[in-house]
Amino acid sequence: MKLHIHDQVSRAIELFSHSDMDIIEVVNDKGDIVGRLSTDDIREIVESRNLNQTLEQAIKKPSQELTASKHPHDYQYNEIIESPIFNDIIHSLHDGVFITNGEGVTVKVNQAYERITGLRADQLIGYHMNDIIKAEYISKSASLQVIKEKRPVTLMQKISNGRNIIVSGTPIFSKDQEILYVINSVRDITELLELKHEIEDLQELKNLRQSSKEAYSKSETFPFYTSEKMKDILHVLKRVAKTDAQILLHGETGVGKTMIAKYIHEESPRSEQNFLELNCGALPSNLIEAELFGYEPGAFTGALTKGKKGLLEVADHGTLFLDEIGDLPLELQVKLLKVMEDQAFYPVGSSKLTHINVRIIAASHKNLKKLVESGDFREDLYYRINVVPIHIPPLRHRKKEIIPMAQLFLEEYSSAYGLNRSLRLDALDLLSDYDWPGNIRELKNLMERLVVISPSDEIGREQLPEELLPSRKRTDSKDDDEIVTLKQAVEELERELITKALRTYKTTRKAAEALEVSQSTIVQKMKKWGG
Numbered sequence: 001m002k003l004h005i006h007d008q009v010s011r012a013i014e015l016f017s018h019s020d021m022d023i024i025e026v027v028n029d030k031g032d033i034v035g036r037l038s039t040d041d042i043r044e045i046v047e048s049r050n051l052n053q054t055l056e057q058a059i060k061k062p063s064q065e066l067t068a069s070k071h072p073h074d075y076q077y078n079e080i081i082e083s084p085i086f087n088d089i090i091h092s093l094h095d096g097v098f099i100t101n102g103e104g105v106t107v108k109v110n111q112a113y114e115r116i117t118g119l120r121a122d123q124l125i126g127y128h129m130n131d132i133i134k135a136e137y138i139s140k141s142a143s144l145q146v147i148k149e150k151r152p153v154t155l156m157q158k159i160s161n162g163r164n165i166i167v168s169g170t171p172i173f174s175k176d177q178e179i180l181y182v183i184n185s186v187r188d189i190t191e192l193l194e195l196k197h198e199i200e201d202l203q204e205l206k207n208l209r210q211s212s213k214e215a216y217s218k219s220e221t222f223p224f225y226t227s228e229k230m231k232d233i234l235h236v237l238k239r240v241a242k243t244d245a246q247i248l249l250h251g252e253t254g255v256g257k258t259m260i261a262k263y264i265h266e267e268s269p270r271s272e273q274n275f276l277e278l279n280c281g282a283l284p285s286n287l288i289e290a291e292l293f294g295y296e297p298g299a300f301t302g303a304l305t306k307g308k309k310g311l312l313e314v315a316d317h318g319t320l321f322l323d324e325i326g327d328l329p330l331e332l333q334v335k336l337l338k339v340m341e342d343q344a345f346y347p348v349g350s351s352k353l354t355h356i357n358v359r360i361i362a363a364s365h366k367n368l369k370k371l372v373e374s375g376d377f378r379e380d381l382y383y384r385i386n387v388v389p390i391h392i393p394p395l396r397h398r399k400k401e402i403i404p405m406a407q408l409f410l411e412e413y414s415s416a417y418g419l420n421r422s423l424r425l426d427a428l429d430l431l432s433d434y435d436w437p438g439n440i441r442e443l444k445n446l447m448e449r450l451v452v453i454s455p456s457d458e459i460g461r462e463q464l465p466e467e468l469l470p471s472r473k474r475t476d477s478k479d480d481d482e483i484v485t486l487k488q489a490v491e492e493l494e495r496e497l498i499t500k501a502l503r504t505y506k507t508t509r510k511a512a513e514a515l516e517v518s519q520s521t522i523v524q525k526m527k528k529w530g531g
């Protein structure tokens with residue numbers, strides 16, 4: 001329901017009496033809203049007995065006139081407020097600005113205010129705060145309180161679009177201590193909360209970086225772990241290390257089994273002696289035998305004619321780490337079992353028993369129990385090496401360690417190459433989201449590569465390899481013909497769109513605007529995907 005500017009006041013009275021509205025908009029010939037008429041205005045007009053005027057004459061005049069009439073010396077301020085430079089300044093601010101004159105009539109709002117509240121300048125300028133409250137655009141006015149109390153005021157307002165804002169109003173006084181203007185700065189509480197979260201996230205990241213530095217400087221050769229899971233494992237290992245109990249390490253490639261075996265050695269009474277390593281899957285059977293047990297001169301022909309001590313002998317009083325023990329050929333498994341039981345063996349081609357005192361730590365990425373079932377691994381050896389089984393979880397199951405480790409390797413390689421590289425937040429996001437099939441080894445290698453190839457000190461997501469990008473991950477993990485559920489497909493599409501919008505718009509707020517969803521939807525989904 002609207003009134004036309006050329007309507008008589010009597011028409012307005014008629015409309016008001018047939019509706020329960022407190023405010024009716026007044027439009028011009030073009031249909032633009034040029035003012036608002038309230039029941040209070042009608043009461044004033046009726047009291048002045050001036051019913052024959054048109055609404056053009058009756059509706060409230062723009063504030064500048066009010067300002068000028070009340071404060072003759074305000075002209076200089078009006079000039080300032082209307083100047084292009086003042087406009088440029090207030091429109092460039094991120095916070096909303098809402099200015100009223102000393103009577104509480106709106107004289108200026110900036111674009112940020114329009115963005116935050118969804119109210120347009122032409123809906124507000126020239127209107128008294130009482131009218132604006134009556135129209136339910138805002139719940140209460142800081143300006144009116146400032147005018148009443150003649151001091152700065154901060155309060156919370158609810159806007160007609162449902163948002164909550166914080167308004168801080170500050171009075172500007174004339175020389176005679178009259179309020180000329182009230183300058184209100186306006187902030188969206190949701191935005192404020194999100195800023196707070198961003199700051200907290202940054203702080204957490206800083207703490208993680210800090211802790212990674214501390215942990216590394218404390219023990220340069222020891223494994224670096226920050227997760228409770230890994231700390232607990234290390235705790236157990238530290239105790240077992242003091243004994244000669246057999247430890248079997250199980251975990252995917254690159255999770256750090258060798259490093260942990262070294263840790264056990266360092267924590268054991270054998271730490272002053274040798275730590276040796278043999279990857280049982282890396283050599284053909286006869287060479288493994290030669291490496292492990294050594295051989296007499298003449299036992300082999302060709303390159304191996306001279307004779308050599310085996311690793312078991314070189315590791316005497318120390319530790320021998322047998323990686324990928326599941327790949328050890330069956331005939332060598334028998335020989336190894338004997339070594340473990342008797343601490344003695346015959347080198348290849350020798351009839352002389354060699355006695356040793358070696359701790360053997362075994363590791364496997366394969367499920368040895370299954371190998372026993374299939375007949376590929378001797379059951380007796382399995383039980384012999386499996387006294388203390390320790391499972392090292394893959395990196396994707398201890399996501400919290402990814403960022404500190406990435407930082408650690410980045411710093412390590414930066415200083416090795418005399419560079420000063422750092423990782424941007426968007427890159428860190430992707431690193432922690434990735435599955436790391438090659439575990440710590442893959443992460444370490446990637447950090448070295450990034451340090452070396454990055455064109456600038458800041459490493460962002462654009463420098464990361466394709467397999468780390470979410471869309472790539474999606475297509476990789478599904479066969480083309482594989483049927484996914486509708487829910488999965490929708491989630492993947494959402495994820496792709498949100499990632500793209502964030503890459504383009506940089507902030508969650510702008511991405512939310514572009515996708516026409518709320519900022520909290522984006523933040524919640526990002527949290528969910530962050531694992």
Ligand SMILES: Nc1ncnc2c1ncn2[C@@H]1O[C@H](COP(=O)(O)OP(=O)(O)OP(=O)(O)O)[C@@H](O)[C@H]1O
Pocket residue numbers: 222223224225251252253254255256257258259260323365440441444
């Ligand atoms: N906790 C850690 N802190 C720092 N570096 C680590 C850590 N764990 C592993 N690394 C590094 O990651 C790489 C792979 O680790 P490691 O060789 O111990 O894994 P692995 O499980 O023995 O792998 P594979 O089974 O393939 O031999 C090594 O360069 C190692 O230095």
